[in-house]
Amino acid sequence: MSGEDTRQRILDYDRCWITRWSDWLENSRALYAMPAQSVLGQVGCLPGRTIAFRRELLVQVLPRFLSQRFLGVFLEGAAIFGLFSFVALLLVAAGESRASIAGLVIAGFSVGGVAYSLAVTQLTRRWQPRQLMIGGGSLCAATFVGLAFDPVWQIQLMLYTAMGIGFYTLHGCIQVEASELSTTARGTAMSMHSLSFFLGHAAGPALYGLGFAWLGASTSVLLGGVVVMLTGLMCARYLRRVRL
Secondary structure (H helix, E strand, O other), rough: OOOOOOOOOOOOOOHOOOHHHHHHHHHHHHHHHHHHHOOOOOOOOOOOOOOOOOOHHHHHHHHHOOOOOHHHHHHHHHHHHHHHHHHHHHHHOOOOOHHHHHHEEEEHHHHHHHHHHHHHHHHHOOHHHHHHHHHHHHHHHHHHHHHOOOOOOOHHHHHHHHHHHHHHHHHHHHHHHOOOOOOHHHHHHHHHHHHHHHHHHHHHHHHHHHHHHHHHHHHHHHHHHHHHHHHHHHHHHHOOOOOO
């Protein structure tokens, strides 16, 4: 399996210590973190922002791009990551106005990702990808239902941790399928996968903003949960594969 990524640098990184530090982190990712994942047999996310496409390769994957293959990753990006822009607002509604708590709650999502990485081997041995997609989507949807009731921040922290587990369970299966979308253009397939994912990141806050204004916070969060649940079911229906 292969992918294409770019080695990025911070523009004018000598401006201050923050830009120098950021450039060092980005350089370390390109030179050490990504190669180390390959050596260990892992499939890392390709976060580069520079993407080059060849027309003949796009023609091969365009029908799937317009259907379920990339739609799923767009929807999960919009529904899940779009909500992060409103974490502080939801906490205020629950009576918690400290910005530090909002950061702590969002960090719970990353903790869920770590928990998933520790359990992924056992998960893939025990369940089929189709079951993992449904399970991941269901777990995420359940956390959205809990968040809609504006619980205290400690409960929200636990919900976001569970959301992280559910998201990576669903997203990992989708990413594996995207890597096999074209055996002759895996790099382009993964680039389009990332493109759709980050388009969802960009669209999510705008869609939630409209929902919060027109429908209210609780209804918008519940609709986000419905989207994630339907995404898991859709991917389980159309992205059927043999046991990993």
